[in-house]
Structure formats: structure tokens, C-alpha cells
Amino acid sequence: MESFGTRLRRAVTQRGPLCVGIDPHAALLDRWGLPDDVAGLERFAHTVVDALADRVAVLKPQSAFFERFGSRGVAVLESTIRQSRAAGALVLLDVKRGDIGSTMAAYADAYLNPASPLSADAITVSPYLGVGSLQPAFDLAATHGAGVFVLALTSNPEGPGVQHAVAADGRTVAQTIIDEISQVNAGADPLGSVGLVVGATIGETGHDLSKVNGPLLAPGLGAQGATPADLRAVFGASVRNVLPSYSREVLGAGPSVADLRAAAARATAECRAALG
Ligand SMILES: O=C(O)c1cc(=O)[nH]c(=O)n1[C@@H]1O[C@H](COP(=O)(O)O)[C@@H](O)[C@H]1O
Numbered sequence: 001m002e003s004f005g006t007r008l009r010r011a012v013t014q015r016g017p018l019c020v021g022i023d024p025h026a027a028l029l030d031r032w033g034l035p036d037d038v039a040g041l042e043r044f045a046h047t048v049v050d051a052l053a054d055r056v057a058v059l060k061p062q063s064a065f066f067e068r069f070g071s072r073g074v075a076v077l078e079s080t081i082r083q084s085r086a087a088g089a090l091v092l093l094d095v096k097r098g099d100i101g102s103t104m105a106a107y108a109d110a111y112l113n114p115a116s117p118l119s120a121d122a123i124t125v126s127p128y129l130g131v132g133s134l135q136p137a138f139d140l141a142a143t144h145g146a147g148v149f150v151l152a153l154t155s156n157p158e159g160p161g162v163q164h165a166v167a168a169d170g171r172t173v174a175q176t177i178i179d180e181i182s183q184v185n186a187g188a189d190p191l192g193s194v195g196l197v198v199g200a201t202i203g204e205t206g207h208d209l210s211k212v213n214g215p216l217l218a219p220g221l222g223a224q225g226a227t228p229a230d231l232r233a234v235f236g237a238s239v240r241n242v243l244p245s246y247s248r249e250v251l252g253a254g255p256s257v258a259d260l261r262a263a264a265a266r267a268t269a270e271c272r273a274a275l276g
Contacts, residue, residue: 004147021247098126122147155199155220222249228274
């Protein structure tokens with residue numbers, strides 16, 4: 001079976017380096033002229049899928065925006081994932097899970113087991129119960145050719161208070177996470193299947209990403225203020241493995257399918273130029 005790293009590398013080569021987040025904020029539903037209910041949610045998510053799933057490398061539905069409508073919202077998330085994958089996009093489900101290992105195994109089963117109705121190509125996870133607690137997700141992902149993206153240096157201003165804290169051996173908390181994931185991906189070719197999340201907003205922090213050998217998801221572009229020109233300073237020589245991610249900036253172009261496609265094409269071109 002092909003690994004997620006292999007599938008992602010191919011998708012980016014064929015479609016360009018772009019992840020578009022599907023974040024149906026109430027304000028966006030309103031801007032699109034849609035009601036803030038499950039019918040509006042469904043129309044919004046399926047319009048994004050119709051516009052982009054046949055052309056961008058990765059779509060990243062944010063689970064919270066679907067969960068807020070309860071089981072019917074989760075049903076829309078299921079169909080959004082299914083339709084996106086059917087149209088050829090890889091789906092990174094943004095759920096930011098993290099728990100003790102035995103419970104993490106159940107989360108992995110929910111999102112990475114192809115038998116689950118919420119099965120995606122990859123998920124986001126939080127390492128703050130210890131990277132080792134995520135091992136059941138790494139294992140199930142490897143079994144099914146799926147991926148896992150671990151938060152390392154997040155895009156929000158509150159992140160550094162925890163992530164830049166210095167551990168007993170002198171490394172920052174974030175660097176210990178980066179180093180542990182580098183070990184998980186060691187030897188993978190062309191790319192490991194465990195990625196890191198590193199915000200495009202964080203500037204030069206001195207963290208060493210050179211041995212990660214996995215995808216580097218870069219949210220924070222557009223609405224949070226970062227631009228593709230910031231990527232080189234944040235990622236240095238590791239920029240080749242960066243997957244830039246936009247939500248509101250691209251979604252704000254809707255509801256016109258043509259305008260969504262134009263916004264995604266513009267973002268892809270800008271990111272491709274910035275990543276060289
Ligand atoms: O894991 C993420 O995707 C993520 C990590 C991070 O550090 N910062 C971050 O903004 N995100 C997510 O990326 C998306 C950013 O949305 P925009 O700011 O609208 O582009 C949201 O869904 C966030 O939850």
C-alpha cells in the first residue's frame with residue numbers, strides 16, 4: 001500500500017502546493033447568503049467541494065464547524081470527506097485530537113480506519129499528552145496509508161508560551177516534538193507520513209526542522225496575516241516540504257464556484273513561486 005507521504009508528494013506535484021480549509025464560520029455562511037443552519041452548512045461545504053476537490057492537493061475540513069450542528073452536521077462532514085476524496089483531493093480532517101494512548105487508539109479508529117464513516121487521509125493531533133501517546137495513531141495511519149499532522153509551532157499568539165518553554169535538556173518543547181517526529185519519519189522515501197503543523201505567522205524562531213522528513217502544514221496565511229513571502233523565513237531550507245494552508249482568504253471568494261477556483265489558483269501560483 002502506498003504511504004500517505006507518497007500520495008501527498010504526488011498530489012502536490014500534480015496539483016500544486018495548496019491546502020484549502022473548509023471552515024464554515026457563521027460569518028462566512030452569512031456572507032454567502034446562506035442560513036446559519038445545517039442546510040446552509042451543507043450548501044457551503046458541498047460548494048467548496050464542487051469548486052476545488054478536483055484541483056487542489058488537499059482539503060482540510062475543520063470538524064468544529066460541522067460538530068456545532070450536532071449529528072446532522074457530522075453527517076455533512078461525512079459526505080464532505082467522501083465527496084472530496086472521490087474527486088481526487090486528499091482530505092486532512094482537522095480535529096486536533098490528543099489523549100492517553102488507549103483512548104488515542106479509538107480516535108485513530110474513528111478517523112483513520114477506512115471502515116469508519118469519518119475516515120480521512122490524515123488528521124491533526126495535539127502532542128501535549130506526550131508524543132508517545134500518539135503512537136496508536138501513527139501505527140494505524142501506517143497500516144492504512146494515512147497521515148497524521150502533529151501540532152509543533154502553532155500560528156496563534158498564545159502558542160509560544162508553551163511551545164518555546166525550555167525542557168530539562170535545554171531544548172524547547174517544540175524542538176523535542178520536532179525531534180521525536182524526525183525519528184518517526186527517518187528513512188521514509190520520498191516523504192514520511194507524520195507531518196508537523198508550523199504556523200506561517202511565527203517568523204524566524206531558530207527551531208531546526210531540517211531532519212523532519214515529513215510534510216510541514218503551514219496555516220496562518222491570509223486571514224491571520226502571513227503571506228507566501230513569509231514562508232522562507234519560517235521554514236528555511238525545509239521549505240520544499242511545506243504545504244501552505246488557507247481557509248477564510250479563499251473561502252471569502254465564494255459562493256461563486258468560478259471565484260473560488262480563481263482564488264485557489266492565485267494562492268497556488270503565489271505559493272509555488274514562494275516555495276521555489
Ligand atoms: O491545525 C491547523 O490547521 C491549525 C493550526 C494552527 O497552528 N493554526 C491554525 O490556524 N490552524 C487551523 O487553520 C485554519 C486557519 O484558518 P484561516 O485563518 O481562516 O486561514 C483554522 O481551521 C485553524 O483551526
